[in-house]
C-alpha cells in the first residue's frame with residue numbers, strides 16, 4: 029500500500045510567499061489525511077499534486093491560529109467542489125483537535141452563513157491541567173458550545189486520555205490505528221501517531237501450484253486469512269501458504285515522540301522561564317511568583333527524575 033507525506037507548510041507563525049503556515053498531508057490509497065490547517069492551506073493544496081477532495085480526516089495539533097485558521101475556508105472550498113446530491117448526504121469529514129475547536133468551527137460557519145454540501149463532525153481531545161501553563165487553558169465559556177449543531181454538523185465525541193496507554197485513541201480502522209499524545213506548549217497541544225496495521229505476508233505461489241491451486245478467487249481468500257477446501261478434500265490453512273506477516277509502518281510519530289520526550293525533559297524549566305518572564309515584565313500575579321518559588325524548590329529532584337526517564341527511553 030502506498031503511503032507518502034507532503035509538507036504543505038512549515039512556516040509556522042511567519043508564512044511567506046514561498047513557505048505556507050503549518051499543514052501536512054498523509055496520502056494513502058484512496059484518501060488523504062490533513063495534519064494542521066494553517067491559513068492558506070487550500071492554496072498550497074492547489075499547488076500540490078494532492079486532490080483536496082480526497083481529504084477525509086483533519087487533525088489539529090493545537091489552537092494557535094497558524095495551525096487552524098485555514099480550516100473554515102478549506103471546508104467551504106471543498107464544499108464548492110461537491111455536486112448537489114439530492115436527498116443523500118455528500119462527503120463527510122472527521123475533524124480531531126483540542127477542546128474549543130468545535131465551537132470555533134461552528135461559530136465561523138454560522139456567522140459566515142456557510143451552507144456546506146458536505147457534512148463534518150468534530151471530535152475534541154480533553155487536555156490535562158499540567159499540559160500547559162494555566163494561562164494557556166481556555167475559559168470554559170469558550171469551549172462549551174451551544175447544543176444546536178450547524179446544519180451540516182454531525183455529533184462528535186469528547187476523547188479522554190487513556191491512563192493505561194497515556195494516549196488518546198482516535199481512529200481504529202482496517203488499515204490504521206491513530207493515537208494522539210500530549211505535548212507541552214503554551215496552549216494544550218497534541219502529537220499524532222499513525223500506525224499501519226500488520227499486513228498478511230505474500231502467498232507462496234510455487235507451493236500453491238504444487239498443490240494444484242491455480243491463481244483465482246482462492247488466492248484472495250487465503251490472503252485474507254480464510255481456510256479453503258481443495259478438490260481433493262484437503263483443508264488448506266492460510267498459514268501454510270503465506271510468508272510471515274509484514275509489520276505495519278509507523279509514520280510521523282518517531283520525531284514527534286522524541287519531541288515529546290525532549291519537551292518532558294525541559295518541561296519544568298520551560299514553566300519556570302515562562303513565569304519568570306512575566307515577573308520580569310512586572311505584570312506577574314502572586315500565583316506566578318509562588319509557582320516559580322515552588323518550582324525552584326523542586327528543580328533538583330525533578331531534574332534527576334527526568335534524566336533517569338530519558339536514559340531509560342534511550343535504552
Ligand SMILES: [Zn+2]
Nearest residue numbers: 090092213214
Ligand atoms: Zn503554537
